[in-house]
Amino acid sequence: MLKKLFGGLLGKDKPAAPAAEARPAPAAAPAVAAADNAAPLDQVQSLGFVAHQPLQDKSQRVVAYEFVVKASLGQATSRAHQRTFDQLLLNTLRNMNVFRLLAYRRAFIHLSLASLDDLAAQDLPLASCIFVLEAQEGDVLDDALLARLDTLRQAGWRFATEPARFGSWSSALALYQRMDYLVLDFAAPNTRALFPLLEQLPQRFSHLRWLARNINSAEELALCQHSPGSQHFALFHGSYLGVAQPRSSKKEAPNQGRVLEIMRLLRAEAPPASIEAQFKLDSLLLFKLLRYVNSPINGLARKVQSIEESIMLLGRDNLFKWLSLLLFTVESDSGAAVTLMEKSLIRGRFMEQLGLLNGNRLEAEHLFLTGMFSMLGALLHTSQAEALAPLDLPITIADALLNNKGLFAAPLQLALACENDDSERIASLCAAQRISLEQVTGLYMDAVVWAQEVLTESDVQNNVEGV
Template sequence: MLKSLFGGLGKGNKDEPAANEPGAVPAAATPDPASQAAPVLPPTFGFVMHQAVHDSQQRVVAYEFMVRDALRRKESSASQWVQFDHLMISTLINMDVFRLLAFRRALVHISTTSLNDPALEGFPTDRVYFVLNPPSDEPVTEAIIAEIDRHKAQGRRFALEPALFGHHVASELLQDELLSRMDILVLDFAAAVDDVLAPFLDQLPGKYPAARWYARNIGSAEEFDVCVKTPGAAKRFALYQGSFLTNFHPLPAAQVDASQMRIMEIMRLLRAGADGVEIDAQFKLDSLLLFKLLRFINSPMNGLSRKVMTIQESLMLIGRDSLFKWLTLLLFTTRKDDGRSVALMERSLFRARFMQKLGEMGGNHKLECEHLFLTGMFSLLDALMQVKLADALEPLELPPTVADALLNQRGLFAPYLALAMAAEQDNIERVTTLARMLKLEPAVVNRSHLDAMVWAQEMLAPASE
């Protein structure tokens, strides 16, 4: 992972994998997103939304794709859904979204109207769940059940939100037939309280024991805990989505992770230009941290002719900037069993890469692009360390432009960070406005967004660690 991120020890482009590494492609075959990606996209690509989906350890395990206009699902007719489904399918194919599925699953929203669309047969059966939605003017029929059975016989899997399939679209008998065929059942925590409770009051988990549950729009750690810690619910819920990942309650200073604080102190010393002896002294206070650094430096992938045994030698070989980046990654992974930290790291890597690439396409010089990377990388440090962002950033002595964007949402880098966050929230109007402000085409921004998501995944893939 680290060699892919840094491009080796002081050699080559540190943002691209070496030619013999996983995910690398020959230079001649690598498209320039700004010049080649935009023409193949459907003009309304921006209306297709995607959200990260987590497991009970808060690791990212899937993405959910839907058409933004289809959120008014109860109002959408069969003819409208056909348009939504065509847009969804064509966008996913044109964007080659299956690149995201090398390590993940996809939950793709379609309507029951489009179950006979031949394009569905091109989706990988082992990676995709089709989330069914009912048109307002076309009830569930025996023919739809038969179509689902045909797909399931070919290995395809399905999900739906029971609250959308009430008596207005399916008889009680067909409701049972439909729900019994689902692999995943969806519970939307953003719905009214009665709707959230209804599946349990109707005893749906007991009626359909083979289905796992997906909790969507979880807005707090408390709601997440209800799903993973309540005895009955914990056995059923498998997938989770919402803002709970980045919400936090500040911890007392005594509860802050000691290893993280040691890493932050070394990062501060690097930013302050401290000499090698002082940095070496900090490493020696944490033998595990020193071991991890020397193991990385002496890894066979770095091809060194002799073993490096001191911090001074390490600084000479990789340089202060690369050591700072290595410590940044380590900051997020001090606890290997903590899925939440890894998920936050992935999102931070995505923001960092996305903002850096936007800066390059916008003509910013190299140092500004490096600082854009830093801005994205540290934008979730408060959620990681469970302290206020100002307190988390204080030891790092970041460049003023980076700090201003992170703490005050002002300055040169603030629009880039706002754009990254708007893209995560699928706020299409804001994405379009900010892209225009930065003189970037929305289609290019969208392509760079997907590329950054794939890149962040590859950085964390087990094969590249």
């Protein structure tokens, strides 16, 4: 139903494909938490929870995810152990069917130089993956290693690396020549010393593109945008990109205040005449409503031309959902807004599926709205309390969103922990809610894929081919 609502909202007339079913059993950086830290590496078949960290292009649309094993897990010290750990990461990504993400996104996967010999035997979607190579003590950038890289590149493999991890190795420039991306991490202590590279490397290697990690302020983003060779910065990651940026225009289409007022009237069980009056005050909103109601996905035998009949056919609950999604599409031409919308859809779907585990459909519906509205303040460029005030939401939703309390607080916190890759928090919340890590992994990745399908089928598309 939600895909249909979203598709009708944006004018898609074809029926939407069914959402992916949740399966019991989704980066320093993204992370993978070990399923059993007590087990030897060679006995662990896969890692427990895999989260993704979004990478955005210059328009701030999510086009890729990054996956890496946290160094703090501390088990992979030798080259042999690191190779085993890398294999565990790839096995886990396969077991989760994470590569289904790559129909809509690209993946940056961290691997050690020690694993180069293993790559040729891996069955991976090469066109959609970039492998971020990391050095360990004892690694040597010799002719043999460079030759292995050349062979892999000729077979279609793509690579990235972070110059800060290679120190003053004289052969590092030969490595960079074989890379597709270089990584500049603004959280690394020696990042400032790398700034001369921003002038030198683009001149020497014009094909190189830069991935800027941990952009946590407007100043750091501005540095990427205006530094020498800034045109080579192609991808960005960081907390600053996870919030709505100031509007460049006050234009609203349709009027967000009108949408919020109609939602408030629906929650207050206002008579149809009051709701109809609000639609009549916004011609664009009325047009969108009639276009959705009359779209083929609703299968009506005749054309509906009145607001009252539209409300009757949709029902108040479905109309409320439709308006909820409309709030998140008024700035669909803005990359930052699309990123917020995608994150909200992931949260909503994930929380909805958590509710369905308990077999309570009404609770699941309310959990979906909790996730969807969790970023409403950021989207509307106001406080969360002000954004939610007109909606008169059920106390369970409002208490979770405004006070982090009540029945829905724990599911929301679990969604945030998954999003932020907080493995300790995920484990404690799973235990408190009696959910396994495998279930959470499956539900979260399903939610990520579902959100991408919704956006893609609704003509909200990101340019992943440019990665």
